[in-house]
Amino acid sequence: MTLASAPHRELGLTDPEYDGICERLGREPNALELAVFSLMWSEHCAYKHSKKLLRMLPTEGPHILMGPGENAGVVDVGDGLAAAFKVESHNHPSAVEPFQGAATGVGGILRDIFAVGARPIAMLDSLRFGELDSPRSRYLFDWAVKGIGHYGNSIGVPTVGGEVYFEPAYGQSCLVNAMCVGLAPRERLIRSAAAGVGNQLVLLGARTGRDGIGGASVLASAELSDEDESKRPTVQIGDPFEESKLVECCLELLEGDLLASLQDLGAAGLSSSSSEMASKGEVGLDIDVSCVPLREADMEPFEIMVSESQERMLCVVEPARLEDVLALCERWDVRATVIGEVTDTQHLRVFDGDEPVGDIPVDALVDDVPLYDLEPEEPAEPLYPDPPARLDPGASPAETLLTLLASPNIASKRFVFEQYDSIVGSRTVRRPAAADAAVLVLAPDGGSGALAVSIDGNGRRVACDPYTGAVEAVLECTRNLACVGAEPLGLTNCLNFGNPEKPHIAWQLTRAVEGIRDACLALGVPVVSGNVSLYNEGGGGPIYPTPIVGMVGKLPEPRAVPRTAFAEEGHAIALLGMFEPALNGSELEKLRGRLAGSLPPLDLAAHADALVRVRAAVRGGDLPTAHDISEGGLACALAECCIAGGCGAVVSLSDTGTPHTLDAQLFGEGPGGVIVAGPRHAIETLDAAVVIGEVGGDALEIDGVLSVPVSELRTAYEDAIPAALAG
Amino acid sequence: MKFGVVRFPGSCDEVDALMACRRFADADLLWHGDRDLSGVDAVVVPGGFSYGDYLRVGAIARFSPLMESVIEFARDGGPVLGICNGFQVLCEAGLLPGALLPNDSLRFVCRQVDVVVENPGTPFTRACEEDDVLSIPVKHTTGRYYAPPGTLPEGQVVLRYAPGQNPNGSMGDVAGVCNEDGNVMGLMPHPEHAVDPLTGSADGGRLFESLAMVPA
Numbered sequence: 001m002t003l004a005s006a007p008h009r010e011l012g013l014t015d016p017e018y019d020g021i022c023e024r025l026g027r028e029p030n031a032l033e034l035a036v037f038s039l040m041w042s043e044h045c046a047y048k049h050s051k052k053l054l055r056m057l058p059t060e061g062p063h064i065l066m067g068p069g070e071n072a073g074v075v076d077v078g079d080g081l082a083a084a085f086k087v088e089s090h091n092h093p094s095a096v097e098p099f100q101g102a103a104t105g106v107g108g109i110l111r112d113i114f115a116v117g118a119r120p121i122a123m124l125d126s127l128r129f130g131e132l133d134s135p136r137s138r139y140l141f142d143w144a145v146k147g148i149g150h151y152g153n154s155i156g157v158p159t160v161g162g163e164v165y166f167e168p169a170y171g172q173s174c175l176v177n178a179m180c181v182g183l184a185p186r187e188r189l190i191r192s193a194a195a196g197v198g199n200q201l202v203l204l205g206a207r208t209g210r211d212g213i214g215g216a217s218v219l220a221s222a223e224l225s226d227e228d229e230s231k232r233p234t235v236q237i238g239d240p241f242e243e244s245k246l247v248e249c250c251l252e253l254l255e256g257d258l259l260a261s262l263q264d265l266g267a268a269g270l271s272s273s274s275s276e277m278a279s280k281g282e283v284g285l286d287i288d289v290s291c292v293p294l295r296e297a298d299m300e301p302f303e304i305m306v307s308e309s310q311e312r313m314l315c316v317v318e319p320a321r322l323e324d325v326l327a328l329c330e331r332w333d334v335r336a337t338v339i340g341e342v343t344d345t346q347h348l349r350v351f352d353g354d355e356p357v358g359d360i361p362v363d364a365l366v367d368d369v370p371l372y373d374l375e376p377e378e379p380a381e382p383l384y385p386d387p388p389a390r391l392d393p394g395a396s397p398a399e400t401l402l403t404l405l406a407s408p409n410i411a412s413k414r415f416v417f418e419q420y421d422s423i424v425g426s427r428t429v430r431r432p433a434a435a436d437a438a439v440l441v442l443a444p445d446g447g448s449g450a451l452a453v454s455i456d457g458n459g460r461r462v463a464c465d466p467y468t469g470a471v472e473a474v475l476e477c478t479r480n481l482a483c484v485g486a487e488p489l490g491l492t493n494c495l496n497f498g499n500p501e502k503p504h505i506a507w508q509l510t511r512a513v514e515g516i517r518d519a520c521l522a523l524g525v526p527v528v529s530g531n532v533s534l535y536n537e538g539g540g541g542p543i544y545p546t547p548i549v550g551m552v553g554k555l556p557e558p559r560a561v562p563r564t565a566f567a568e569e570g571h572a573i574a575l576l577g578m579f580e581p582a583l584n585g586s587e588l589e590k591l592r593g594r595l596a597g598s599l600p601p602l603d604l605a606a607h608a609d610a611l612v613r614v615r616a617a618v619r620g621g622d623l624p625t626a627h628d629i630s631e632g633g634l635a636c637a638l639a640e641c642c643i644a645g646g647c648g649a650v651v652s653l654s655d656t657g658t659p660h661t662l663d664a665q666l667f668g669e670g671p672g673g674v675i676v677a678g679p680r681h682a683i684e685t686l687d688a689a690v691v692i693g694e695v696g697g698d699a700l701e702i703d704g705v706l707s708v709p710v711s712e713l714r715t716a717y718e719d720a721i722p723a724a725l726a727g
Numbered sequence: 728m729k730f731g732v733v734r735f736p737g738s739c740d741e742v743d744a745l746m747a748c749r750r751f752a753d754a755d756l757l758w759h760g761d762r763d764l765s766g767v768d769a770v771v772v773p774g775g776f777s778y779g780d781y782l783r784v785g786a787i788a789r790f791s792p793l794m795e796s797v798i799e800f801a802r803d804g805g806p807v808l809g810i811c812n813g814f815q816v817l818c819e820a821g822l823l824p825g826a827l828l829p830n831d832s833l834r835f836v837c838r839q840v841d842v843v844v845e846n847p848g849t850p851f852t853r854a855c856e857e858d859d860v861l862s863i864p865v866k867h868t869t870g871r872y873y874a875p876p877g878t879l880p881e882g883q884v885v886l887r888y889a890p891g892q893n894p895n896g897s898m899g900d901v902a903g904v905c906n907e908d909g910n911v912m913g914l915m916p917h918p919e920h921a922v923d924p925l926t927g928s929a930d931g932g933r934l935f936e937s938l939a940m941v942p943a
Contacts, residue, residue, distance in 0.1 A: 149834075153835055154739075156738075156740070241736070244736070244737050244739075244776075245736050417837075418838055419834055419836070419837070423866065423926070423927070424866075425742075426742075426919075427926070429925055558925065
């Protein structure tokens with residue numbers, strides 16, 4: 001791409017946007033300025049189709065220390081500690097090159113966390129691919145998982161949780177969302193606002209190369225086409241070793257109170273990091289691109305400004321502390337170069353040596369960006385075709401259960417999580433699949449208190465009903481936390497949708513954000529950070545609307561946190577919460593080849609109360625088993641408890657007290673039910689628990705409806721994904 | 728008694744190892760660029776990655792100034808424990824026989840496994856009995872132990888994976904070996920991640936406990 005042949009349209013700017021740039025500058029932009037504008041005004045950087053919508057989300061709460069707008073949201077977790085967290089997408093790069101796309105997604109979200117001064121302590125990933133009978137989906141899945149492992153395992157941050165779904169709608173556009181959680185002493189938190197005229201702007205980390213040029217505008221803000229191959233050079237390349245040094249170095253710089261502000265370099269590289277720092281500090285910045293250490297000597301100034309080379313951070317340093325900063329960086333073998341300084345111009349001025357090569361008011365890049373109203377319109381016809389039927393219509397309940405357990409959406413994700421280091425850091429009390437949420441102690445060398453983290457979102461249910469589906473995602477995440485006794489402190493979200501300029505997609509997006517808002521308000525959980533990924537459309541149409549919700553919660557005592565596994569023969573099994581199973585949008589309906597219409601409406605206040613009861617029950621102790629009922633319904637949830645515990649169970653449905661059909665009782669889904677098990681006296685004294693059976697034997701037996709040996713359940717559940725990948 | 732835990736650029740488990748050591752004795756981190764071992768009584772070369780391991784795991788780390796001192800310390804009989812990447816570094820340094828090859832799955836594997844104590848007579852296992860089974864996690868991509876025939880006497884096999892639990896295709900289920908003098912040991916499982924039942928198991932603590940029993 002040369003700028004001479006790339007007028008504004010090729011850079012993704014509309015004619016009115018170009019006119020707006022000229023108006024703000026009072027002249028035509030030069031090539032470098034146009035390149036900077038095209039990135040800063042891209043959907044990826046400017047949220048121009050979502051910003052107005054996002055304003056409806058509740059962002060205030062008693063625990064919040066930093067809300068949306070900073071590199072990551074931060075909540076107070078007590079004892080002088082703060083937890084920073086955020087989820088971010090790397091969908092488009094991963095669809096082009098899954099290994100590096102996923103790896104640099106991990107690298108990027110890690111930098112957001114240590115940019116606020118927090119040490120990253122946990123990663124989670126939310127992944128979506130097409131069905132595994134497609135070779136392309138197998139390739140994307142296999143290599144995205146390898147990429148996440150490659151980066152996360154190399155840097156000493158455990159990957160403790162996540163989720164993976166496979167649906168035809170993600171066949172062309174896979175989703176790779178990564179969430180990171182960090183911990184910091186409250187006083188070490190730092191903001192990104194540049195401050196102090198005359199302070200030095202120091203670039204830390206890797207050299208700047210041509211990788212990722214135009215990544216944000218070219219890849220993440222337009223639909224992918226058959227020409228994806230030619231976009232491969234726009235995918236960034238990760239170097240976890242460089243990042244590992246960068247983490248330690250930055251945290252030591254902050255410990256020594258040597259920095260005035262810190263910001264990571266992500267999408268749009270130097271352009272966005274510098275202009276955002278300047279905007280927040282209401283100052284100007286002068287940057288001399290000839291000072292930037294380069295990987296390739298002949299880079300143009302505009303390339304240096306927009307390169308998305310990884311493992312770089314930008315900081316502001318008082319002149320008196322510069323020497324100490326450079327010395328500490330040298331000790332960590334981290335490159336540190338003064339590339340500019342803070343000014344009072346409120347302009348981003350770019351120089352190549354003495355020669356001015358760009359001059360843009362900071363406002364025009366960050367705050368005064370055109371925002372668009374969506375034009376939502378509810379579709380009259382379903383947007384998505386029914387999936388292919390995969391279940392014999394005459395299947396017995398036992399056959400149905402085994403087919404569901406072997407469906408990759410429900411089947412064991414051991415293949416995935418064993419490729420991730422889930423224990424480094426010595427905080428992990430509940431590893432992947434051990435409980436409904438990962439649990440990490442706050443102080444690995446003693447002290448009490450722990451964090452629970454989970455990430456959730458079932459796009460198929462949102463496709464059926466964007467509002468209720470989004471509400472359910474928030475409820476599911478809260479319920480996973482409740483199953484380990486944790487109370488949510490804040491929520492982060494990543495909104496993965498198709499092209500918002502299309503009215504039906506705009507409707508999905510609007511309804512989903514309304515759903516998240518209402519659920520957050522009902523549960524009293526504020527949104528602290530988030531990310532939006534739009535234009536996820538390939539040749540096969542839009543993806544399922546996929547809002548991903550991540551939460552961090554706190555629990556007082558990690559020693560007695562329940563597990564998914566049934567623990568002991570003779571333990572009583574009970575239902576807690578609001579068990580209202582229905583078939584619409586369920587995995588069973590999918591296997592039957594149906595993507596049915598709307599989901600049953602929810603009583604949010606009643607769900608919020610039920611979740612409080614679940615949390616109280618878990619915190620009461622003496623509850624070794626707790627597992628929520630989600631995909632595949634009650635029967636699959638019971639089977640998962642049996643498989644994990646290596647023991648059977650005898651259950652009677654007549655005791656559930658629900659008026660539903662047998663199919664719905666066994667396999668229906670809904671956002672409220674939780675299975676608990678424990679000593680009979682403990683279960684029977686639980687408030688509002690309905691006892692439905694007992695742990696024991698070698699088979700899961702339900703009421704004369706089905707009886708399947710646990711070994712058969714395990715084979716179906718454990719072998720499905722490895723077998724599917726073998727082709 | 729004082730442990731020294733080596734810190735390379737890119738080490739991941741050095742703080743975990745430091746915390747594990749401190750459960751049993753004093754411990755401090757040792758910086759890769761220094762030559763001074765600060766008078767420690769035992770050295771732990773931890774897991775993770777060293778210098779990015781882009782050439783071959785452990786291949787660069789053995790040339791660091793600190794490792795030169797560690798090699799000298801080991802040759803003088805000082806106890807040195809290499810965990811995962813540390814095991815790889817000690818093999819590269821010629822302190823231990825054999826080498827670590829990519830797992831037969833060609834994938835990273837993180838899993839809790841049982842290992843059996845074969846030789847309780849080393850400074851690293853003296854708190855154990857023969858045939859004790861320890862539950863300790865592994866996490867590595869390059870952990871398939873191999874030694875050419877005749878280069879690994881039986882007595883130098885300290886730990887084996889329990890039957891059916893070999894996670895990487897190691898020759899003879901070997902999980903940990905020592906040198907001829909018994910003062911240098913390397914193992915792929917991570918004992919520092921098995922020092923507290925809260926995080927999974929305390930069995931790995933037996934190795935640090937054994938070392939702490941060595942007279943200073």
